[in-house]
Amino acid sequence: MEDYSELEERLRSLRPLPLADACRARIGAGLARRRRRRRGVLACLLVAAATLLLWLAWAGAEPDVPPAPVAEDPRTPPSLRSYQQAWQESDAALFALLDQHGAQLLPRLASLPNLQDD
């Protein structure tokens, strides 16, 4: 096998052309552009995260108060209440009336002409 060590030494002594300054500057500019882009993305993420945190803080600070019970208006017509409730209330009112005034009412009811005819 031939010995090329001398030739290798001669090759090693050659000095390749260095990178031109303009090429180096373009590489630097490319890296700087990439850094700026990465910083921009980071800034956007930070703003989004801060907005989310603020929103969460604002939502957490709101008092969790249950809605106030609506007072029952006595003028509310029975038709707006539940049918069963209205029925029970009217029954109770009728019986209370009969308890109080039944003794006086019954003779008068009996004396009414329509009732006598029926």
Added chain:
Amino acid sequence: MNTTPDSWNAWLDATGAALLLVARTLCRNLADAEDAVQSGFLRFWKQRAAAHNPRAYLFRCVRAAALDQQRSQARRRRREARVAAGGRQEVWFRDELERDEQRAELAAALRKLPAAQAEVVALKIFAELSFAEIGALLTLSPNTVASRYRYALKNLAQVLVGRR
């Protein structure tokens, strides 16, 4: 080179000339080779942390960029236009500019080698990569790389003897 320079400038100081030479073996003019070094270096810098062997990976990135560039139709048209317009002198080594005849002769012989052989010589001698590293880079076995290297040296020797 075992040290790992931190800044991109230090990387370029250590490898810039060899990167350019490797790109020159694949590209046919200096401007294209510089473009390949630029885009290959930017690709390397982005992914260097994940590289097992950063130095070999840098050469792989520049080589891939040079090959991509050669495939690009638009760039080829521009290159042809530049060559047609006169272009610049094809010089790979400072020695040629300094008119050192013996070295210039060797540089010219290297330039005349087939691209695959010139590339292996550039990676072995100037990038200081091992046959195993070059094999991984070129997806060849280290033995194939070594025999290609020896063919290149044999061809160089023949060219130099033929000139005398």
